[in-house]
Amino acid sequence: MGEKKVIDARDTYxxxxxxxxxxxxxxxxxxDTLELLSTDxxxxxxxxxxxxxVGHEVVSNEKVEGVWHIQVRKAK
Amino acid sequence: xKILVVGGGTGGTILANNLARRLSGEIRARxxxxxxxxxxxxxxxxxxxxxxxxxxxxxDQLYRDQASLLESxxxxxxxxxxxxxxxxxxxxxxxxxVHEYDMLxxxxxxxxxxxxxxxxxxxxxxxxxEATAVKMFKCLREFQGGKVAVVVGVPHKCPIAPxxxxxxxxxxxxxxxxxxxxxxxxxxxxGRIHTIENVAKWAKPEFERMGIEYETLxxxxxxxxxxxxxxxxxxxxxxxxxxxxIPPHRGMEVIEENNLGxxxxxxxxxxxxxxxxxxxxxxxxxxxxxxxxxxxxxxxFEAEVIAENIASIVKIGAPVRxxxxxxxxxxxxxxxxxxxxxxxxxxxxxxxxxSKPMHWFKVAYNQMYWTSVRGxx
Ligand SMILES: Cc1cc2nc3c(=O)[nH]c(=O)nc-3n(C[C@H](O)[C@H](O)[C@H](O)COP(=O)(O)OP(=O)(O)OC[C@H]3O[C@@H](n4cnc5c(N)ncnc54)[C@H](O)[C@@H]3O)c2cc1C
Numbered sequence: 001m002g003e004k005k006v007i008d009a010r011d012t013y014x015x016x017x018x019x020x021x022x023x024x025x026x027x028x029x030x031x032d033t034l035e036l037l038s039t040d041x042x043x044x045x046x047x048x049x050x051x052x053x054v055g056h057e058v059v060s061n062e063k064v065e066g067v068w069h070i071q072v073r074k075a076k
Numbered sequence: 077x078k079i080l081v082v083g084g085g086t087g088g089t090i091l092a093n094n095l096a097r098r099l100s101g102e103i104r105a106r107x108x109x110x111x112x113x114x115x116x117x118x119x120x121x122x123x124x125x126x127x128x129x130x131x132x133x134x135x136d137q138l139y140r141d142q143a144s145l146l147e148s149x150x151x152x153x154x155x156x157x158x159x160x161x162x163x164x165x166x167x168x169x170x171x172x173x174v175h176e177y178d179m180l181x182x183x184x185x186x187x188x189x190x191x192x193x194x195x196x197x198x199x200x201x202x203x204x205x206e207a208t209a210v211k212m213f214k215c216l217r218e219f220q221g222g223k224v225a226v227v228v229g230v231p232h233k234c235p236i237a238p239x240x241x242x243x244x245x246x247x248x249x250x251x252x253x254x255x256x257x258x259x260x261x262x263x264x265x266x267g268r269i270h271t272i273e274n275v276a277k278w279a280k281p282e283f284e285r286m287g288i289e290y291e292t293l294x295x296x297x298x299x300x301x302x303x304x305x306x307x308x309x310x311x312x313x314x315x316x317x318x319x320x321x322i323p324p325h326r327g328m329e330v331i332e333e334n335n336l337g338x339x340x341x342x343x344x345x346x347x348x349x350x351x352x353x354x355x356x357x358x359x360x361x362x363x364x365x366x367x368x369x370x371x372x373x374x375x376x377f378e379a380e381v382i383a384e385n386i387a388s389i390v391k392i393g394a395p396v397r398x399x400x401x402x403x404x405x406x407x408x409x410x411x412x413x414x415x416x417x418x419x420x421x422x423x424x425x426x427x428x429x430x431s432k433p434m435h436w437f438k439v440a441y442n443q444m445y446w447t448s449v450r451g452x453x
Binding site: 008009011012013014015016017018019020022023026027042046049050053054 | 230231265267
């Protein structure tokens with residue numbers, strides 16, 4: 001089990017939450033959990049779609065006080 | 077008070093000049109000293125590389141002597157930093173010189189790392205350095221038709237470049253009378269054709285008008301140079317005759333080697349622009365880890381905030397304003413038209429239809445840049 005890193009992509013339009021997540025996923029080690037914070041409605045659907053397509057894992061996906069907290073695990 | 081600026085690119089130069097003007101009295105009275113350390117005696121206007129790749133700008137037009145851009149009161153050395161000793165408020169340079177500071181500004185930019193994707197260096201053309209932009213131009217000139225594939229590495233500086241590249245390719249092949257012999261396929265890492273939703277909405281009908289094919293959720297995994305196929309992390313592949321890549325980037329090696337930030341991206345407070353846990357260290361431009369576009373424009377607005385804050389710390393002992401995430405980007409849209417995207421942390425850009433006057437403004441800005449880095453604009 002690796003470390004957990006929080007990526008604060010709230011209130012940002014460019015590069016945007018998924019692009020930020022892709023950057024950090026590249027730097028992470030297999031087994032690491034990353035938590036993405038996003039205020040972009042699209043992220044709730046976009047991020048899981050990408051994670052599934054590439055073969056990583058969505059640990060949780062919830063909205064707390066207007067902020068999406070999406071936890072993902074690097075699987076390969 | 078010793079203020080040390082490391083990096084003499086867009087951000088570092090604007091900051092040092094702006095600060096030198098704000099603190100001219102204090103510098104004359106020898107209460108303040110501004111030192112700028114950088115890695116090159118020449119300053120490159122990087123956006124010009126895209127024009128070089130299309131034969132629209134000569135390579136010598138990209139450069140000015142760095143010294144000629146700086147206020148004379150700035151103590152300037154071409155001597156890159158090799159070690160940062162943040163605990164001692166010191167840096168050591170390549171020439172072995174130790175510089176002490178009270179306040180440090182890091183603006184070392186970013187670098188391309190195509191080697192992180194197998195086959196990309198050998199298989200793809202790019203325009204992110206002078207040599208590769210010239211090579212890409214020669215390659216475009218020789219191209220007589222076939223499949224052009226454009227792929228985009230993550231992260232990358234100048235997020236508008238992939239879209240501008242498509243407009244320029246379309247216009248270039250049209251001007252040569254071979255557009256009907258060329259297919260252009262655009263691949264983008266996330267689920268729409270641009271990361272900024274309003275840019276994606278604006279560009280989609282333009283792509284359709286130009287007959288551009290596109291595939292989204294495409295992150296380059298490797299290039300099979302022999303068979304001319306580019307493969308994605310998502311499991312798809314595209315064959316090509318000419319592959320053009322926006323390469324992935326990292327921060328500078330010196331940042332990674334000194335453990336200032338993973339990937340060379342320094343943890344930075346998004347409003348104060350100070351380095352995490354180091355209140356006397358400011359960070360700006362590409363090397364921040366901020367969720368802000370890696371653009372000269374962001375570096376410019378950040379530099380203005382930092383200059384104002386350092387000057388007011390010197391004068392009244394406290395900073396006066398926060399960075400609001402402001403970025404302003406021109407978007408070249410082909411046919412001698414352009415538009416722009418202006419946004420900050422809270423307000424997304426509202427794109428206007430592309431127009432000719434905006435294009436001529438961008439052409440003028442290509443020259444005005446030199447006035448801008450001098451801090452006069
Ligand atoms: C093809 C292309 C097109 C672009 N188009 C646009 C555009 O249209 N609009 C826009 O806003 N931006 C554009 N950009 C992006 C823009 O050029 C960069 O984002 C901007 O230059 C970043 O500024 P910076 O000060 O962070 O880094 P840089 O300008 O890259 O400067 C970094 C400086 O640090 C110095 N340095 C490096 N290592 C050391 C060291 N160890 N010690 C001391 N100094 C060091 C370097 O010599 C350099 O002077 C484009 C970039 C490219 C490549």
